Amino acid sequence: MxxxxxVRTARLVLRPFTAADEAALHSWESRPDVVRYLYGEARTPDxxxxxxxxxxxxxxPEKEGQDLCLVIERDGVAVGEAVLKYLSEEHRQGEIGYIxxxxxxxxxxxxEAAAAMLELGFGLLKLHRIVAxxxxxxxxxxxxxxxxxxxxxxxxxxxxxxxxxxxEEFVYAILExxxxxxxxxxxxxxx
Numbered sequence: 505m506x507x508x509x510x511v512r513t514a515r516l517v518l519r520p521f522t523a524a525d526e527a528a529l530h531s532w533e534s535r536p537d538v539v540r541y542l543y544g545e546a547r548t549p550d551x552x553x554x555x556x557x558x559x560x561x562x563x564x565p566e567k568e569g570q571d572l573c574l575v576i577e578r579d580g581v582a583v584g585e586a587v588l589k590y591l592s593e594e595h596r597q598g599e600i601g602y603i604x605x606x607x608x609x610x611x612x613x614x615x616e617a618a619a620a621m622l623e624l625g626f627g628l629l630k631l632h633r634i635v636a637x638x639x640x641x642x643x644x645x646x647x648x649x650x651x652x653x654x655x656x657x658x659x660x661x662x663x664x665x666x667x668x669x670x671x672e673e674f675v676y677a678i679l680e681x682x683x684x685x686x687x688x689x690x691x692x693x694x695x
Contacts, residue, residue, distance in 0.1 A: 505628050506563070506564040506628065507564070507624060507628060510577075511574070511620050511624065513616045513617070513619070513620050514616065515578060515613075515616060516576055516577060516578055516613060516616050516617055516620070517576075517577040517578075518574040518575065518576055518577070518586060518617060518620055518621075519574060519575055519577065520560065520563055520573075520574060520575070521556060521559040521560045521573060521574070521575055521585075522560065523556070523560070525556060525575055525582055526549075526552065526553055526556050528575070528582035529552050529555065529556050529559075529582075529585070530547065530549055530552035531605060532584065532585075532603055532604075532605045532606075533546065533547040533551075533552050533555065534546050534547055534548075534549075534552065535605075535606065537606060538603060538605070538606065541638060541639035541641065541642045541645070542603075558573075559573035559585075565588065565589070565590035565629065566590075567590065567593065568590050568591060568592050568593045569590065570589075570590050571587055571588070571589045571590070572587065572588040572589075572590075572621075572624070573585055573586075573587050574586050574587075574617075574621075576602075576604065576613060576617045578608065578611075578613060583604055583605055583607075583608040583613055584602065584603050584604035584605055584608065584613065584614070584617070585602070585603050586600070586601070586602045586617040586618060586620065586621050587599075587600065587601040587602070587621070588600055588621045588624055588625050588629070589601070590629065591635075595632070595633075596630065596631045596632035596633065597631065597632070597633050597634070597635070598625045598629060598631040598633075598634045598635075599634065599635050599636060599637075600618055600621045600622060600625065600634055600635075600636050601636065602614045602617055602618050602621075602645075602648065604617075609644070614644070614645075614648045615648045615651045615652060615688075618636075618648055618649075618652055619652060619688045619689075622634055622652065622678065622683055622689075623683075623689070626680045626683050626684075631680065632679065632680055633677055633678070633679050633680070634677065634678055634683075635657075635675060635676065635677045636649050636654060636675075636676045636677075637673055637674060637675045637676070638673070638674055639666070639671060639672065639673060639674075640659065640672035640673060640674050641672070646674050646676065649674075649676040650676075651688070652678065652686070652688060653678055653682060653683065653686040653687075653688065654676035654677060654678040655676060655677060655678065655682075656674055656675070656676050657675050657676065657677050658673075658674070658675040659672065659673075659674055659675075660672060660673045660675070
């Protein structure tokens with residue numbers, strides 16, 4: 505079962521990437537402040553074009569190892585992206601992630617889009633457990649996870665050299681039954 509795109513929330517539209525999204529994708533992928541806490545560096549236009557093709561290649565994750573990447577739109581403007589990774593079919597595990605362009609920070613778009621991705625993961629992909637992780641210094645990102653009702657399960661201190669310094673990572677998770685009792689579950693989300 506796949507979603508009936510676009511996925512709608514109270515204020516947002518989540519839809520698959522298209523070739524027309526190249527400039528929007530590059531607008532956040534090219535920013536050092538956006539990739540500060542992500543693997544990799546700011547992308548060139550050519551690198552964003554290659555990444556766009558990858559994002560467009562999976563309209564719905566049908567097997568483990570596939571990632572669903574959706575554009576987050578507000579009033580017809582692409583403000584970011586949300587991802588749902590299918591980690592394990594056997595164990596029914598997934599992972600969510602999100603990026604919102606800094607020009608659109610502070611409006612709750614990441615929380616709203618991430619809630620939609622949880623709904624897709626639990627509702628349509630039939631996952632049992634979904635995780636999310638971030639750099640421990642990324643207060644905004646782990647704040648989203650906590651607003652979603654996710655539980656911090658790990659704090660990895662100095663777990664890897666990351667961009668020239670020791671990195672720390674928070675790992676959060678939520679189970680399907682926990683999500684179903686969350687105030688944000690299916691809050692105006694149509695999948």
